[in-house]
Amino acid sequence: MKIFYPSVLAxxxxxxxxxxxxxxxxxxxxDYVLVSAPLHLDAKTTIPGHVLGAGTYSIxxxxxxxxRYILRVDDGAGRALATFIxxxxxxxxxFVAVHHQGPILWTYAPKGSAAIRGFSFPGGNTLEFxxxxxxxxxxxxxxxxxxPAIDPESEGRKPDPKLTPEDREVVTLWMLEAxxxxxxxxxxxxxxxxxxxxAEPATTTQVARNEPPExxxxxxxxxxxxxxxxxxxxxxxxxxxxxxRPVATSLPQTASDLPLLAALSFGMLVTAGSLRLAxxxx
Amino acid sequence: xxxxxxxxxxxxxxxxxxxxFLSVAGLILLTVCMAVGFRMHSxxxxxxKLVPESKESGSADLAPGQGExxxxxxxxxxxxxxxxxxxxxxxxxxxxxxxxxxxLSEGAGHIPGTAYxxxxxxxxxxxxxxxxxxxLRKAARGMDVQLTDRIGTYHYRVSSTEIVTPDxxxxxxxxxxxxxxxxxxxxxxxxxxxxxxxxxxxxxxxxAPDDVKR
Numbered sequence: 001m002k003i004f005y006p007s008v009l010a011x012x013x014x015x016x017x018x019x020x021x022x023x024x025x026x027x028x029x030x031d032y033v034l035v036s037a038p039l040h041l042d043a044k045t046t047i048p049g050h051v052l053g054a055g056t057y058s059i060x061x062x063x064x065x066x067x068r069y070i071l072r073v074d075d076g077a078g079r080a081l082a083t084f085i086x087x088x089x090x091x092x093x094x095f096v097a098v099h100h101q102g103p104i105l106w107t108y109a110p111k112g113s114a115a116i117r118g119f120s121f122p123g124g125n126t127l128e129f130x131x132x133x134x135x136x137x138x139x140x141x142x143x144x145x146x147x148p149a150i151d152p153e154s155e156g157r158k159p160d161p162k163l164t165p166e167d168r169e170v171v172t173l174w175m176l177e178a179x180x181x182x183x184x185x186x187x188x189x190x191x192x193x194x195x196x197x198x199a200e201p202a203t204t205t206q207v208a209r210n211e212p213p214e215x216x217x218x219x220x221x222x223x224x225x226x227x228x229x230x231x232x233x234x235x236x237x238x239x240x241x242x243x244x245r246p247v248a249t250s251l252p253q254t255a256s257d258l259p260l261l262a263a264l265s266f267g268m269l270v271t272a273g274s275l276r277l278a279x280x281x282x
Numbered sequence: 283x284x285x286x287x288x289x290x291x292x293x294x295x296x297x298x299x300x301x302x303f304l305s306v307a308g309l310i311l312l313t314v315c316m317a318v319g320f321r322m323h324s325x326x327x328x329x330x331k332l333v334p335e336s337k338e339s340g341s342a343d344l345a346p347g348q349g350e351x352x353x354x355x356x357x358x359x360x361x362x363x364x365x366x367x368x369x370x371x372x373x374x375x376x377x378x379x380x381x382x383x384x385x386l387s388e389g390a391g392h393i394p395g396t397a398y399x400x401x402x403x404x405x406x407x408x409x410x411x412x413x414x415x416x417x418l419r420k421a422a423r424g425m426d427v428q429l430t431d432r433i434g435t436y437h438y439r440v441s442s443t444e445i446v447t448p449d450x451x452x453x454x455x456x457x458x459x460x461x462x463x464x465x466x467x468x469x470x471x472x473x474x475x476x477x478x479x480x481x482x483x484x485x486x487x488x489x490a491p492d493d494v495k496r
Contacts, residue, residue: 133401133489137490153397153398153401154460155403156395172402172456174460187488189488190490191489192489245395247393247406247454248395248406249451251408251450251451251454251479252393252408252465254409254410254411254467254479255411255412256387258318258387258413259413260474261314261315262311264308264311265312265314267308268307268311269304271304272301272302272308275297278297279294279297279298
């Protein structure tokens, strides 16, 4: 008995830090990603570029690139509603990422509506949704966390709902965050910083490349709790083959002909006047 | 007897014709200059009248953005889309869509493919060193640059200036933070097409525009 109690105490002391660190480790190194999961919404909710009504949907990972995931939300009938970008944000609360499965909402959204911040898939892979700039600015104004954003138009691409799959692979990712600027930090502002993907952990990712219909059927009939993955096809992060286009090959020609024309005009008129005077005197 | 009046008369006729030619050509050039000047004035007035659309700041809707670009239609005169200001050096010039010669004759031109004012990327704006961007030579680190369009006014802070060759298009590349690049020819006193470019780099202070006041 004398030995038993100290042993239990020691075991507890060792177990506590191990338990506390487990969620963080899981969140940072997800073993796999679910192909798709059900998404249940009780009210009108915003996702990147779209507003979904209350109902049951499914969310799936279509592709996994080095710094981003391509996600798609389908309706109950399996019709694609929205395709957008998700990213693995290392700043996302690891406790929430592991212990919460399903959609994670932004604390505040404009006009009291709801907006999804990310989705936590079983297995600890939590992906944060990337919003178009206008939506991201509106969210960043109201929340304390940074908001992932894209601005395709600022790169000469089509705006988000019309974004091509190729553009989606290479469009620059940004993080927007509320801050204050000015001499006394008196002016609220939204700071933007380019998103840099964390070093890729040695992990594999499941993606729905061929979108098997039987899997969808299972997803549709799923219960509130997301189901484990159906087909396991480990796929490493893909490297995009899309080459970013250069904005310009050379800088614009910025010499104006106007001063030269004005000087030429002045010179001609003065010479003509001088000739007239000379002729008059002769 | 030799008639000495004949060469004088011929010389007189020649001088009269030269005078006529110079007068007509000079007046044509003057008219062209005045027409360009009038267009510059009209563009400036349009830019000064430009008022951002009334939209309550902070109550931005979460509805998807409109994503409207600046459509430049061929054959139509350049479109004034905003205003560039550096108050500390008195630079105020209209911003036009496109960097073609017609646009640049009326104001500063937005380089197609670069970010729009306040955009997440690098905004590229070019202007003539001897007209609209004449004051740019005085630009210095820390100065406030204001870009106004129909959405609002965005503030940038000058971070650096540099002199580059025209082939260094990499100055327009997207950096780690959103920015603005103002480009004009260099040397400033050069007559004709200058061989280099003077580039002003500025960083975006806030992605959200100033509160719109009407």
